[in-house]
Amino acid sequence: MQLTKAHATANDFLLYADLAGVSEPLADAEVRRLCDRRLGIGADGLIRIAPAREGDFFMDYRNADGSYAEMCGNGIRAMAAYLRERGLHEFSAPARIETRGGIVTVNAVAGGFRVAMGRAILPAREIAERDGFDVAVTIAGIAGQRPGLSVALPNPHVVVALPDAANLAALPWLAEADVQIDPAPRAGTNVELVVPGGETSDGHGVIDMRVIERGVGETRSCGTGACAAAFAVRHWAGAGAPAIWQVRMPGGTLIVEIDGEDVYLTGPAELVADVTLLS
Ligand SMILES: N[C@@H](CCC[C@H](N)C(=O)O)C(=O)O
Numbered sequence: 523m524q525l526t527k528a529h530a531t532a533n534d535f536l537l538y539a540d541l542a543g544v545s546e547p548l549a550d551a552e553v554r555r556l557c558d559r560r561l562g563i564g565a566d567g568l569i570r571i572a573p574a575r576e577g578d579f580f581m582d583y584r585n586a587d588g589s590y591a592e593m594c595g596n597g598i599r600a601m602a603a604y605l606r607e608r609g610l611h612e613f614s615a616p617a618r619i620e621t622r623g624g625i626v627t628v629n630a631v632a633g634g635f636r637v638a639m640g641r642a643i644l645p646a647r648e649i650a651e652r653d654g655f656d657v658a659v660t661i662a663g664i665a666g667q668r669p670g671l672s673v674a675l676p677n678p679h680v681v682v683a684l685p686d687a688a689n690l691a692a693l694p695w696l697a698e699a700d701v702q703i704d705p706a707p708r709a710g711t712n713v714e715l716v717v718p719g720g721e722t723s724d725g726h727g728v729i730d731m732r733v734i735e736r737g738v739g740e741t742r743s744c745g746t747g748a749c750a751a752a753f754a755v756r757h758w759a760g761a762g763a764p765a766i767w768q769v770r771m772p773g774g775t776l777i778v779e780i781d782g783e784d785v786y787l788t789g790p791a792e793l794v795a796d797v798t799l800l801s
Contacts, residue, residue, distance in 0.1 A: 523799040525556070526604060527563060530596035530791035532742035532773025536565045537604050543573040550588025556799075557586035563797055566741045569597050571604065577618035577625045578611060585737025589710075592623030592677040595745020595776075599635040599791035602628045607793055623676030634790035639746070641783040642753040643674040654758050659713065662700035663693045670703065670713070671754045675785065678711040678736070679750035683758070687717050687730050696732075697739045710736040712744060714751045718759070719770075727764035729755055731771050742773030749785045752778035 525536045536556055548556075548568070556562040570582035581601055583591045598619060605611040613630035620626075627638040644651075655669035659682045670680040680703055684690050693715070694700075701713050712735050719728040731751050733744040748769035756763045767778045776789040 525563065525797045525799065527565065527794040527797060528600035528603060528792060529773075529794060530599045530603075530743070530745070531771065531776060531789055533567075533594075533596035533744060534565045534794075535567050535569055535594075535597050535600045536563060536797075537569045537571065537601060539571045539604075539608070539610070541571065541573060541610075545570070547582075548584070548588075553584045553588040554586065563799075566735065566738050567591075567594055567597055569594070569601055571601060571610075574618075574620040577620040579605065579617065580620045583621070585735070587737045589737040590622065591737065593621035593626065593746065595637060595639060595747075595749060595787050596743055596789070596791070597745075598626060598628060598637055599745070599787075599789060600793075602630070602635045603791040603793055606630065631788060634788060636786060636788040637745070639675060639749055639785045639787050642749065642780075642785050643676075643783070644672065644757070657707075658704045660702040660704070661693070661715065662696065664689075667704070671757065672707070672711070673750040673753050675746045675750050675753070677746055678707055678709060679714060679747055680707070680711050681714045681716055681751050681754035683755075684715055684717050687719065690715060690717050690730055690732055693732065695740050696734050698734060698736070701734050712736045712747050712750075714744070714747045714754075716751045716755060718755045721764060722768065725764055725766075726777075727752070727755065727759075727767040729767055729769045731769050733771065743771040743776070745776060745787050745789065748776040749778050749787055753780060753785060756780055
């Protein structure tokens, strides 16, 4: 089996093309083995590029634990880099990539790719509008519970604000089990810990963020998570809040643009190595 290792702001992936759509889905245990950093190659997720029913290609996304996810904002840019590098899509026109969460459009831009992510949804709209929060979150290393806001994009996220950047930096590297949500989301969730950090001189909002991904644990960056974080912080800030946000994570900075409920994500992606699996 041939795989390509790629990363997008240090969220790393294994990719392979199944353009005829004939390969059997990998067993969860096989995905776990490939993504294991000691027993396999190591990655936060695995992407099978398959034929689409609608659109140019289908993104079949698996988390490192083998679970399926709707889509991946960093992974889709890694997939775009793969498509361009392998001559599968020229990017003179945008790529329309089908995901389990709908069709996403990807354009090549200076320094990376810009992805039209679709609409962000606040699942508990009345509660979100009244209180700004709909869940209580317990995080290892932080006393008590903190309020969180659920955002679907389309995969599930809960965004939690922390008081300051020192607080964020002081936390240990977190596993999924280190974070509890009440009420617990039925299909699990990704969790973003954020510290809003004012505005740049050109009026962009700034957010510092760490993320604990569903099916993985803490990762160095999350594209859908950056979008959910910007959407939640803008929701909390109310009228007059910036439309463009710089979301700074341990793996790098992503740009999120918000136009009503439509969200756009821009950032880099690069291929790292081709790998031949021996067994
Ligand atoms: N890292 C991704 C998100 C991958 C899926 C996520 N763990 C889930 O289960 O929803 C991103 O960059 O968006």
